[in-house]
Amino acid sequence: MDTILEMRNITKTFPGVKALDDVNLKVRRGEIHALCGENGAGKSTLMKVLSGVYPHGTYDGDILFDDDIQSFKDIRDSEARGIIIIHQELALVPLLSIAENIFLGNELSENGVINWPKTFARTTELLGKVGLREAPNTLVTNIGVGKQQLVEIAKALSKEVKLLILDEPTSSLQENDSQKLLDLLIEFRNQGITSILISHKLNEISRVADRITVIRDGKAVSTLDCLDGQISEDDIVKDMVGRDMAHRYPERTPNIGATMMEVRNWTCYHPLHPTQKLIKDVHIDVAAGEVVGIAGLMGAGRTELAMSIFGKSYGHNISGDVLMHGKSVDVSTVQRAIAAGLAYVTEDRKEMGLILDESITTNITLANLPGVSEHGVLNEGAERGVAEEYRQKINIRTPNVGQKVINLSGGNQQKVVLSKWLFAGPEVLILDEPTRGIDVGAKYEIYSIINQLAADGKGVIMISSEMPELLGMCDRIYVMNEGEIKGQLAASDASQEKIMHMILKG
Template identity: 55%
Template sequence: MSDYILEMKNISKEFTGVKALSNVNFKVERGEIHCLVGENGAGKSTLMKVLSGVYPYGEYEGDIVFDGNVQQFNKISDSVETGIVIIYQELALFPDLSVYENIFIGNELQRKGVLDWNEAIVKSKELLNKVNLHINPEILIKELGVGKQQLVEIAKALSKKVKLLILDEPTAALNDKDSENLLDLLRELKKQGITSIMISHKLNEVISIADKATVLRDGQTITTLDASNNEINENEIIKNMVGREIEDIYPKRNIPATGDVLLELTDWTAYDSRIGRNVAENVNLKINYGEIVGIAGLMGAGRTELALSIFGNSENYKTSGHITIDNQPVTLKHTSDAIKAGIAYVTEDRKGDGLFLLQDIKQNISISNLKELANYGVVNENEEIKVAEDYRQSLGIKTPSIQQTVGNLSGGNQQKVSIGKWLYVGPKLLILDEPTRGIDVGAKLEIYTVMNKLIESGMSILMISSELGEVLGMSDRVYVMAKGEIKGELSTKEASQEKIMELATQ
């Protein structure tokens, strides 16, 4: 007989008439790693917020049974007291406080009514050792990288005697090494009897770590897959997530590249004065009309830095070498020069740098080219609405209105708005930096379809991606970077994950 640490029975939750969850049933066995998967908007985070008390008892229908007892959490501290701790993608740490202060904040150790920080330091060392983070607990959080901050969050959870650890997209901002370290830690915690629920879009991680995986779609439970029955594989997960088989997630294009050179770099070097070294060195690269050129490489290889140096980011970089567009030499001293030359750049950090999350779709799309809409300094609002509506339809942005606040959109739809914003400047070359980071498999397919349509319209794309499958599936040619240099160029016919990794680690 199964020993369930958690049973969520017939959970329903509405937001102003919109049903986010509809009779969801979700069971987790004691001591397992259970992944929760689904497209953006499927209800994963909402379900976990119900469980953790963010949405208190009375604001949802159904029952939560934890450790054999029906629970009625009215606030987050209620769930924490029972042993449920949730760690969000946006870490809840105080950057200007020390590691040990962050671990015990709100859960301070006291002796005779006085805070005992010496004991907190000692206990913090013990907790940090448990998560394999060997650092001085007195250093400030802001001195740590994101991967180590994530481990501090887990140490903080362990300080609260956690029985069920919930991680919402824990590896979204981590590099491959830090991601693998985190997954290894979850396996170790499992040996210690701690149950984990992990929400993730990264199907390779789900396949690697999950004992079971429950799929949500449109706020409903679709199925629970069991690794012991060999059910947790990419095809099965995708089929249940999107409600159909996806034979080829990388759609084929109908029109081949012309062979005419759009942009060429020769001996291109970018020096970053802030760190005192070259971030791109002697780069030779060309992009033809009507093709997608992929740039692969490990974290820190210089891919984003190269893209920014092309995009006229002279504030940070001193560049040398030659750049031609349509076989004509150009000088790109500023971003505005790059835009005039026909280059646009969609950042990898759409929330931090790419979008105004508190503004609506219409304002985000028009902001890149307001001069096109202005008469004597006054924006023509009717024309602005028309432009935004055209991009909403052509890019398939799923929203009832272009006046929808961008921060309320799913990750995939935010990415479409970010692309639309830069398409409005009319580029010849669109640089896409991590175009599908943090979005689900269904939304990825939509982004790939948009990319193909842009290529078929005559545009070219330079795509930076950490997902090797994406690089191989969407590119016509691949450049591999390491330590700021191009280590090799591969056609997609000769390229493989093994060849790319061999070049990326030189």
Template identity: 55%
Template sequence: MEQPILIMRDIVKEFGAGVRALDGVSLSVQRGEVHAICGENGAGKSTLMKVLSGVYPTGSFEGAIEFDGHDAAYRSINDSEADGIVIIHQELALSPYLSIAENIFLGNEIHRRGFVDWNATNLAAAQLLARVGLDENPATKILELGVGKQQLVEIAKAISKEVKLLILDEPTAALNDEDSGHLLALIDQLRQQGITSIIISHKLKEIRRIADTVTVLRDGRTIESIDMHGPNATEARIIRSMVGRDLTSMFPPREPHIGAERFRVEEWTVHHPVDVDRVVVDNASFHVRAGEIVGFAGLMGAGRTELAMSIFGRSYGTGISGRVYKDGVQIQTRTVDEAIRHGIAYATEDRKRYGLNLIGDIKMNVSAAALAKLARFGIIDRYREYKVADSYRSKMNIKAPSVAVLTGNLSGGNQQKVVLSKWVFSGPDILILDEPTRGIDVGAKYEIYGIINELAAQGKAIILISSELPELLGLADRIYTISEGRISGELERAEATQERLMHFMTAGKDLAR
């Protein structure tokens, strides 16, 4: 058998206060394969790749790395890239105001007599774009591209560095199905060209589709490597290795107890904040009852998030019109503070940008939306703040030694639990959850599903926006579909299927109820 392109032996990585993120991890990757790394949030996947790529340099960890037949000792990303290892992080490292060509060759410019040769740069960029299947002018600025196309630019940039091993961290987390399919097809194409890939992903269906081998990490240790072409390569086996137990159902059991109407929106219309003539949400009307989970399904750009943000204190859009009712009484939600005072909470889809203060600790983030509940004579009771945050750390099973831990140091699943804690502490009656499990592993998803069910059991009205149709079908009592800014369908749980939802999601502006 051919020598593996990568061997990592007994990797140990510790952070401050004896926190061991990697505890003797070993990994072997065959040349030319697609190797997936799976595990719950906090299992050590990204840490392992940062060790490999030189983000954590030689000397900051224990163990040995062998790459392409020689010992690897990388002191920086530049060292690993010079050796043919390129990592594409989940948060893409592109400059939005530079062109595609400028981004591809940033730090590796094509020059002649001390000046950048723009003709050669654009020609070389065009050739790389053709290789990744992206039909764009190399002079196009990155900010004009969607996330899916930006991913392809990152891969073109990697190919320009004569990549031997391409590492992709959650490459499809923010992509729709079409862009995800295109990206997976490109990875398969690169495999045929002899480029080895490592993919970190929580999407098991995509892993089964593309991966040759899956290595599972749990609690900083290697659990097993699975040959995905073998007879026992099932999702159930991967999940069992990831979480250390069988998940007999992807969704916790729930018996709905639905009460009277709690929240209603009528004839809600929202215009784009810049292109004010463009209607983003068009005459939308819907309602939610106490104890009910109502799902919203739609393709990317359909207007789901814009609808939610515009209702929550008019956080998005201009020229907003329509009416909002709570318990049958019309209310105003013109500011975020006003929306919160009326018992509305919105957990954003972008927790790192809008949902959390990443340089603040857990305690600060949990209390942020309801400081008045902790204040006396205008002064925050810090002891009570600590006790409240610590109680949510326990109830939400946030994996951190104390509430003094910086939120930015938590895994994605634990960050999401902090977001939920913040809004639950605010005491909402209506809770809008926008992509609450995006980028989260199957074990953490199950825990968050349980939290959502518990909130519904307490009588709260839940609005659940999700791009994952199985998630909506598994949780929601009713599902609205949105197409081109309009509500195009409404289905009870018993009559909803992926096919029917997709039909209404693609119905255009012809309403189909």
């Protein structure tokens, strides 16, 4: 069969680390080729080698594209050959229009003067191809993440694309946007465009991929052919982690105590549009030793609910009561919410959870500095002791707690955020997408930590967009949509269909 891309014996070394070790990858013309592997396995590094981010000469091995050996010096070189990569973090300029973004750096111009009619016409045509119905002069900031992803793809199509690489394209999309994107990939395949899809979501991969290459610890461990329909998700997971994962969720015997926290009549308005009610009269509660899930689509108001409860960190004109052990508590500032026994682990750990340029130690003690100080004077030794304790207890993989957090993998960063909040000693933890963007192995560890918290008698509220995760972890699940609690399901009674039904019927 016709091979469009062959990467031969690619080895890439960083000081002290072999990120890629003799990797071979063959992609056939016109297929969707999925690349799987845990975070840090080397998928992104491989794609950076391919796209010229790591220029020719900084790695060993050969890249054959269209049967020629390529020596890309930078991304422009690889783009000129038709290799276009769309990164996980979108690279759009929010305050420019869709049309301006699509042709940014590649403007349709004569002598530096932009030909706007042509630009708009081309944009309309491209938007049609990706199925996005928006005016070309709409500002990117005014459309949702799902649509922004489509703009990125339209931008790729504006160049002569032969090989489209998508790095975790659906990680920030909600279910139906993801489906649309995957349909689009299939559509492209029908038109003869080859794609490489990097994803953690196995159900998506098994839905669209023709072949799958699994990368583990910098090596390509297997290439699976999906055409005969013999590949199960468990096979992929097995190759990814190098071991059998009979249970994706650790076992737990619930030991649920008395009701610990109640939220009553919680209402909150949009911070910028004061008449828009975001959270509508929400009641939720959680008991000691219980893991309670909040399911919902993106934009359902789950994060807004959690942040408005946690020290009024989001929203405007917030009303309602929070009760701990039956007594009303003041949660009007973050300090007071912490004092009342709450902790909120953010969904956006890089922007709102961590100080990336600081050490693991500094991050872990940040929410409870009085715990490592006396009269406002820090005890550095005690601080490192605390960090060491959590490094061992939570298994943060680092040689040294003085390491900067920015150098850790997503899973280990999440463990640092969790450690910070565990050290603050809360009774109730609100975990917002606690496993977003981390790999299968680390997810299992996070689940184990959550179970341990419940076993220690803490109340856990878990917000997640991955329904299987909620079904696997929670004792009870609230279903939220458009700022309202649509209902709740006991774990024994819940299923993905029932949750979707609850979301949609409201």
